[in-house]
Amino acid sequence: MGKLEEIRERLEVCDKQIVSVLEDRMDIIKEIMEYKKENGLPILQPEQEKRQRKMLKEHVKENTYKEEILDIFTYIVENSRRIQARTLFTHNIFLIGFMGVGKSTVSDYLSKILASPQVEMDQVIVNKEHMSINKIFEEYGEEYFRNCETNLLIELQKKNNQIVSCGGGVAMREINVREMKKNGRVVLLTASPETILERVKDSDERPLLRGRKNTEYISELMEIRRPKYRAAADIIVDTDHKNVEEIAEEIVGKLTHL
Ligand SMILES: Nc1ncnc2c1ncn2[C@@H]1O[C@H](COP(=O)(O)OP(=O)(O)O)[C@@H](O)[C@H]1O
Ligand SMILES: O=C(O)C1=C[C@@H](OP(=O)(O)O)[C@@H](O)[C@H](O)C1
Ligand SMILES: [Mg+2]
Structure with a gap:
């Protein structure tokens, strides 16, 4: 040799x-x-x-x-x-809940700590449509945006182990909930209207809150949406006075014992 x-x-x-x-x-x-x-x-x-x-x-x-x-x-x-x-987990994790509860922030953290792919639904739609969420609402209307969400949820069935940050309106359509449940667990994040206002007050990227950033309107819309959010949820995690690490730990703990 x-x-x-x-x-x-x-x-x-x-x-x-x-x-x-x-x-x-x-x-x-x-x-x-x-x-x-x-x-x-x-x-x-x-x-x-x-x-x-x-x-x-x-x-x-x-x-x-x-x-x-x-x-x-x-x-x-x-x-x-x-x-x-x-x-x-062998399935997808869908974060749902009102605007500003922290779906995007928490999913970003979870995807890093679990080295799993993150899907930011709003961002995927913006990239596909080459338009901001505000512009999609203005040009094509809300219904068009909601159809984009449903189509994307169907597409997401192809893969597992994704951490999906949903837009706040996703759980309102029953077909969306059915799609999420096919290969996913649904995590509802909640927060008080005061906390929500604090978190969304400096952003202009949410067309539904334009000119209505006050606790009265937030409470009103939250009450309308609450039953659908709850019906869709496999677990619920309140986010008031908690940091992202605490919220992520609570989510994983609850999902583990589901
Ligand atoms: N647990 C938290 N504590 C303090 N601020 C938070 C928390 N979660 C999110 N935020 C902040 O609130 C704002 C809205 O969060 P975001 O993740 O975009 O919410 P969502 O995707 O549910 O609309 C962001 O500025 C984010 O940094
Ligand atoms: O609650 C809603 O109907 C919406 C929530 C937004 O996402 P976030 O919940 O991430 O802000 C975005 O999808 C769009 O502005 C509509
Ligand atoms: Mg978001």
Whole structure:
């Protein structure tokens, strides 16, 4: 055997060892998830990831390849998140609720922490139509926008493990609720009219609130929509006085025990 072949063989042995250790690591991740589920412990615990990273940095600080090793670990952790997500859910998660409850914000956070694709329905429609939501309402009317939402929900059936941030009106159509339920769990976020006003007051991107940004109108529309939101929901999470991390943890905890 030539020298080069001999070196390559050692490399192959090394790669196989990495594969084997990675498999062990992934099994451990699953074991942790099962233990947390069985014992009702918080599932996401982002602070644990930060501790892990700190420990690792300390461990490799004298290493010649520390940058490269840390880079590899970024991918390892990303994939562990994906395994975590699959251990928890095999379906889509749809966030519904009134404008400003935090559907977009929470879905963005959940998609990162669970390394799962996010679908921001409003944004997908804006991209498809090459028009802002305001412009779609102005040019084609609300009914057209609602049809875009229904068509998109049907399209979303093709994939799993997506975190979908719905527009606030999605749960109003029964066909939309049926589509979401086919391969998804529906999470209703709620908040008081005062909280909603605080969160939407500086944005002009919601045509339904134009010129009506006050708690009276928000309460009125919320009451009209409430029965449909509740009927569609598999779980309900109130968001008043909670930060995004707390809301995400509550969602995952409740979905796990559904
Ligand atoms: N839990 C929260 N606490 C404080 N502010 C929040 C929270 N959730 C969302 N926000 C803020 O409220 C505004 C509306 O949130 P967004 O996610 O766009 O709501 P939605 O998609 O339900 O309309 C954003 O400015 C966002 O940063
Ligand atoms: O409640 C609604 O009918 C709407 C909510 C908006 O989304 P957000 O709930 O994300 O603001 C957007 O889809 C559109 O302005 C209509
Ligand atoms: Mg939104």
